[in-house]
Amino acid sequence: MAGTVLLSAVACTAGGGPSRVKPSPEASSTRTASPRADTSAPGQVADASRANLTAQLSIKDLPGPHGMFTAAVGRSAATFVWESADGRFCSGSAATDGGFTSTLCASDRRDIPFSVRPALVPLLSTYTFAEVHVFGADRETVRSVTCNGRPLTVRRLPSVLDGRRALYAFDISEPTAGRVTVTVVRGRATATEHVELLGGNLRHKASCR
Template structure:
């Protein structure tokens, strides 16, 4: 085929454009040719990495928390208990070997925090049935961790609407069961906790925050205000 000067220039320029596009990097996964049964090539696209699962995130968070909670603050025989989890990280609670309550968070961006009571068995287990606030903080959401002593938690509601309650584990030599509730954002007020004491059932209230808000209308709330 005869090629004129103008055609040759156009062909060269086309090659330059293709080369420049190639150097800029593909905007989509590169297609690769694979052989089919009839010998013809077929294009296939490389798969994108699967998004992290909650289990993967918790496993990674547990490794970071184990590395961060060391020395006197290291978990005792019961280990780390998961109070809340998401694809972004986890909130853990545990008792140290000397009986101090601790909690910590580990996020997917590598940030960890550890906080422990300075004295063992704080707060101490009471003689009467009660709910014991343990942690209120933003972690995977607005997370509230609490204990129940001499009673069994059956359900939690916010203004009559059921709230998922997580059974975290037991502490204080089995005398305190630990539970957790979570809200998407900071939530004020109180939730109602239905508990069983022996053969009877009663309802208690649990505060969702410990500080006053000047403009409470900006935040979600449950039950009665606490400030």
């Protein structure tokens, strides 16, 4: 599963699986190992993972004043996104025990410009402890995300690009083929868009249509 779209790159993750990450990479720092099982509360997992991830970042890639946003939390690892002090979009995952970290930042804040028309902007698609997706919504608001009509839990994260781009995240427990359906609101109208999943056309994968 390699990133093949515009502004995509591949970063190593736990267990050697790839992360398909949308922003143009400038630098990526990675240490890999299999994370140990952990039954800590989600808040404790996020705090420990955030600390381990932050410790591996270069000064220029550290989070800006708004800090890191938690995109997903597993049993012993978590995934985060953030803006650097100079406004570049970054993402990363880390285990609670420091067994692995994976980070990637855009080269320039202009690499992922604000859309001139309503649009979803895929920002992160990765598989570590789960299949995690983060996307922006420019000039529209997300109402729901569904797989074959089944609602998925979607999290609204703090906005980026000086508050103009709303961020949303969802995760699926295993690699899944197809695409999810995203219902959005544009003014008083609703519309349907889609986010492609990582499973491709592999028939043995669970599938969303």
